[in-house]
Amino acid sequence: MISSGMKSIYANSVYCIRKLLPWRCRLFGSTASCEQRDFAASSSSSLLDDFSRYCYQRDLPRAMETMVEMHARGNWADSVTYSELVKCCLSRGAVEEGRLVYRHLCFGRYSPKTFLLNVLLNMFVRFGLQGEAEELFDKMPERNVVSWTTLIATYANTARSDRALELMTLMLREGVEPNGHTYSAVLKACGGLSKLRELHCSALKVGLESDVFVRSALIDNYSKLGEMNDALRVFGEMATGDLIVWNSIIGGFAQNDEAIAALNLYKSLKRFGFKVNQSTLTSVLRACTSLTLLELGRQVHVHILKYDQDLILNNALLDMYCKSGDSEDANQVFSGMAEKDVISWSTMIAGLAQNGFSHEALKLFDQMKASGTKPNYISMVGVLFACSHAGLMREGMLHFRSMKKLFGVEPGREHYGCIIDLLGRAGKLHEAVKMIEEMKCDPDAVTWRTLLSACRVHRNTDLAIHAAKQVLRLDPEDAGTYTILSNIYASIQRWEDVTEVRKSMRVGGVLKEPGCSWIEVNKKIHAFIVGDNSHPEKDAINGQVNRLSLRLRELGYLPDTNFVLQDLEGEQSEDSLCYHSEKLAMAYGLMNLPREKTVMIRKNLRICVDCHVFAKLLSKLEHRKIVIRDPIRYHHFADGTCSCGDYW
DNA sequence: ATAGGGTTAG
Numbered sequence: 001m002i003s004s005g006m007k008s009i010y011a012n013s014v015y016c017i018r019k020l021l022p023w024r025c026r027l028f029g030s031t032a033s034c035e036q037r038d039f040a041a042s043s044s045s046s047l048l049d050d051f052s053r054y055c056y057q058r059d060l061p062r063a064m065e066t067m068v069e070m071h072a073r074g075n076w077a078d079s080v081t082y083s084e085l086v087k088c089c090l091s092r093g094a095v096e097e098g099r100l101v102y103r104h105l106c107f108g109r110y111s112p113k114t115f116l117l118n119v120l121l122n123m124f125v126r127f128g129l130q131g132e133a134e135e136l137f138d139k140m141p142e143r144n145v146v147s148w149t150t151l152i153a154t155y156a157n158t159a160r161s162d163r164a165l166e167l168m169t170l171m172l173r174e175g176v177e178p179n180g181h182t183y184s185a186v187l188k189a190c191g192g193l194s195k196l197r198e199l200h201c202s203a204l205k206v207g208l209e210s211d212v213f214v215r216s217a218l219i220d221n222y223s224k225l226g227e228m229n230d231a232l233r234v235f236g237e238m239a240t241g242d243l244i245v246w247n248s249i250i251g252g253f254a255q256n257d258e259a260i261a262a263l264n265l266y267k268s269l270k271r272f273g274f275k276v277n278q279s280t281l282t283s284v285l286r287a288c289t290s291l292t293l294l295e296l297g298r299q300v301h302v303h304i305l306k307y308d309q310d311l312i313l314n315n316a317l318l319d320m321y322c323k324s325g326d327s328e329d330a331n332q333v334f335s336g337m338a339e340k341d342v343i344s345w346s347t348m349i350a351g352l353a354q355n356g357f358s359h360e361a362l363k364l365f366d367q368m369k370a371s372g373t374k375p376n377y378i379s380m381v382g383v384l385f386a387c388s389h390a391g392l393m394r395e396g397m398l399h400f401r402s403m404k405k406l407f408g409v410e411p412g413r414e415h416y417g418c419i420i421d422l423l424g425r426a427g428k429l430h431e432a433v434k435m436i437e438e439m440k441c442d443p444d445a446v447t448w449r450t451l452l453s454a455c456r457v458h459r460n461t462d463l464a465i466h467a468a469k470q471v472l473r474l475d476p477e478d479a480g481t482y483t484i485l486s487n488i489y490a491s492i493q494r495w496e497d498v499t500e501v502r503k504s505m506r507v508g509g510v511l512k513e514p515g516c517s518w519i520e521v522n523k524k525i526h527a528f529i530v531g532d533n534s535h536p537e538k539d540a541i542n543g544q545v546n547r548l549s550l551r552l553r554e555l556g557y558l559p560d561t562n563f564v565l566q567d568l569e570g571e572q573s574e575d576s577l578c579y580h581s582e583k584l585a586m587a588y589g590l591m592n593l594p595r596e597k598t599v600m601i602r603k604n605l606r607i608c609v610d611c612h613v614f615a616k617l618l619s620k621l622e623h624r625k626i627v628i629r630d631p632i633r634y635h636h637f638a639d640g641t642c643s644c645g646d647y648w
Numbered sequence: 649a650t651a652g653g654g655t656t657a658g
Contacts, residue, residue: 116649184651245654277654313655
């Protein structure tokens with residue numbers, strides 16, 4: 001008879017158990033309840049003492065030698081000593097020795113207890129020997145919550161979430177009650193919101209509401225699904241403070257681009273007198289990054305100087321400086337890093353490329369390869385972005401065509417996007433279309449928007465209409481593309497189509513996102529929304545825009561009223577162009593920032609041609625550096641030119 | 649005595 005505790009977890013369990021039954025009888029049969037000491041012959045006590053000493057001293061070679069001797073004499077030590085030996089194997093990565101310990105314990109006249117089998121199970125898992133772990137698990141006469149949790153955790157960590165959840169079900173079916181360890185492991189594997197809520201409920205039922213590990217796992221999962229209300233509720237129910245739970249919620253807001261909430265929580269955390277650590281600061285930096293709060297980020301930089309060798313923190317710092325358009329400080333952090341991983345290199349390459357330093361980015365890519373760091377999918381997005389940004393057709397194609405062979409990177413949407421951008425910039429629109437047809441993955445709205453952008457610059461109306469329709473098919477909420485499409489139809493007098501586009505926009509309830517620009521002055525964010533006059537200094541700002549506009553006209557600035565193929569922030573008239581949010585932000589920056597500071601602006605929509613000309617001329621007139629970061633790329637204006645080369 | 653949490657790049 002096979003007892004329920006021996007039931008195999010595998011589909012072909014009957015076969016599995018039959019095959020193993022003789023082994024099982026020999027090992028776990030009649031002697032199953034024997035204690036280790038019973039086997040120790042009195043004459044061997046000094047051998048066992050030696051063994052125990054070697055194990056606790058972490059002298060692996062001598063311990064193994066003694067173990068072999070013991071095996072020959074039929075002696076066994078106690079479980080705790082063996083667990084020390086396994087720890088020793090693990091810390092040295094001694095796989096073969098570990099296997100030998102396993103054979104010594106499981107293939108002889110000895111019956112290891114569940115505790116010891118769990119230790120061995122964990123050892124196999126740690127060594128990445130999944131097959132051997134499963135085999136052992138399958139053969140265990142009794143599996144407790146630790147055995148199940150150990151295996152569930154490996155599946156959860158190797159992103160085999162279906163298997164982890166399945167094991168949890170089997171565990172419950174066998175009547176083994178899960179604990180906090182189990183939930184924090186299985187939560188890592190939970191895919192959707194409904195499964196998460198289900199696990200959340202059952203964890204509460206088992207009485208785990210105060211387990212901080214479960215709490216942080218729940219917060220983390222709700223955050224990943226963007227359910228910040230749920231995450232906040234779980235956080236708020238915490239009676240005692242726990243730094244990691246705080247880190248989870250701060251990280252959650254930072255990842256969901258709710259930077260203000262993240263920063264406020266960070267402030268309360270400090271007010272409560274908590275000592276924060278690297279993880280907290282990494283999330284705080286990420287929050288600063290998403291708001292382009294360069295000055296606040298610099299302040300955080302001062303606080304993290306004591307962690308100057310922390311790789312992840314340095315990577316976040318790098319990204320903060322890159323995204324804030326400060327490639328000099330990014331370079332400084334980068335060159336000061338003792339250890340660099342693929343993320344450090346990728347961040348820096350993409351950062352340089354986005355800031356218009358394509359050649360520096362490509363030089364860095366050469367250094368990366370020379371350093372022995374293997375580029376991955378994301379690294380190649382940065383490299384191709386650098387090529388497209390500088391119009392380096394030959395080089396871009398070369399990297400694109402060779403990356404699979406050289407680095408095993410299969411080209412994906414983002415890579416194709418760069419190539420389409422590259423071809424589009426060169427005016428090779430039909431080759432760009434061919435590239436879309438060649439894609440193995442389905443093109444998405446971003447892909448078609450890239451083509452649409454190329455059509456806009458090269459004034460190809462027919463193709464633009466096609467691309468715009470594709471964008472709207474894939475993303476029917478994209479207000480900007482409706483506007484472009486309607487403008488195109490208007491320009492070729494297809495009034496019925498104009499009406500049609502406007503109508504479908506109305507029917508679909510698509511609202512145009514108002515243009516918004518942000519600028520940091522005195523560590524505070526000032527937001528300028530088109531049509532919003534609530535800024536206390538609005539009169540002074542409007543006056544400044546008008547004055548600048550007049551002075552720029554002397555330099556040849558003419559408001560660009562050719563709106564065709566453009567998605568503008570506001571109404572389409574010369575008058576309203578003056579009040580595009582980035583112009584207001586530029587004016588405000590010039591009024592309030594010291595002369596040596598770069599005017600750094602972030603905006604939610606892409607910059608229009610008129611504002612682009614305005615910014616270029618302004619940088620020359622005022623001898624100021626201006627950076628405008630739109631959702632796709634950054635425009636560095638200096639001395640009358642822009643790093644984007646007037647293509648975006 | 650064996651199993652558990654948070655942080656970085658497109």
